[in-house]
Amino acid sequence: MACHGDLRQRARRAGIACLQIAGLWLFCLPFQWGCARLHCPVPGSLIAMVVLWVMLAVGIVKERWIGQGGDLLLRHMLLFFVPAAAGIVQYGPLLRTAGWRLGVTVAVSTALVMAITGLSAEAGAGRKWRAPVGASGSDVPSPPQVNRKREEMRHA
């Protein structure tokens, strides 16, 4: 009986997550449509993201309305990139003729972009903003030694 109840609970939670995902999708549609109509270079989904952020911050939308479905989507976001990534299969001839030059350009440039962005952000933020321990995001810095040890373990 307990097992039965657990199953029902899980089905209910999955249903709620699906409804919330459908809600996020519906929320996004008018932005995508509007951006396509207005020939806006920034995609509608990114504008919808910023608008939803503002609505959450102001309190028009409550986090619990979209939290479960949203977190589910974020956990598996990489899956949604797989079909587009497999599109690289079409560029076999280009990669054969200019492959290494493209590789060098993209890799070196990406490394520079990341280093410059990361170092300037680190310099600007100082050491104040450390990775929060929990998901709730307290900005109380943890003791430096403990923190360093944890960071090293994370990248071990």
Next chain:
Amino acid sequence: MLKLALWLCGTIAVYALCRRIYGWTRWALLSPVFSSMAVLCVLLWATRTPYTEYAAATHALSALLAPATVALALPLYRHTRLLRQHGLTIVASLIAGTLTALVTSVVFAQRLHLTAAITRSIAPRSVTTPVAMAIAGQVGGSPVLAAAFVTFTAFCGLWLGPLIIRRFRLRTALARGLLMGMGAHGIGTSRALEMGEAEGAAASLAMSLAAVITALIAPALIPRL
């Protein structure tokens, strides 16, 4: 019809398996998006399936990218206070990152004697695919090529990001998130979410602001390089 369903289920199965393997090894090159792509490319090649057919079959997955992008509002909302506190740093480092991306891509491509069409298409490679395609079209490059470079950039970033974080001992979630979002856009953002939710929030903001900044400055800057 059966074939379409097979590709869709196959993609999910390959991803699930790759995710499991990545969970065991935690090796950057085995990141689920990277290994799934490799497996699927081999499958597509072996079955001689045209990519357009595969893309149509997996449209449902690509379509979920839009609500997933909107869902990035959640980490942003949960870390609003911290992001506001460092607004100036965020904007300044993203402008620096965008300029680096545009200038170095074009200059390296020219030095390595890549064709003008490739140079123009490689310039906006550091932003999310739809923006990069639009900008490449505006500056006289090929949107299709730009999409390929964006994907390639994401793979480089996925591999280089954690190396750079370690090399420069970047400790703040802000710096880690911003560099992943700036350097590797959407795929980098999902990787940043793996590091932590604050990193994910910074990366989401970086990805969207980088798109806006690039859309504003690239059309003016690229023809002058």
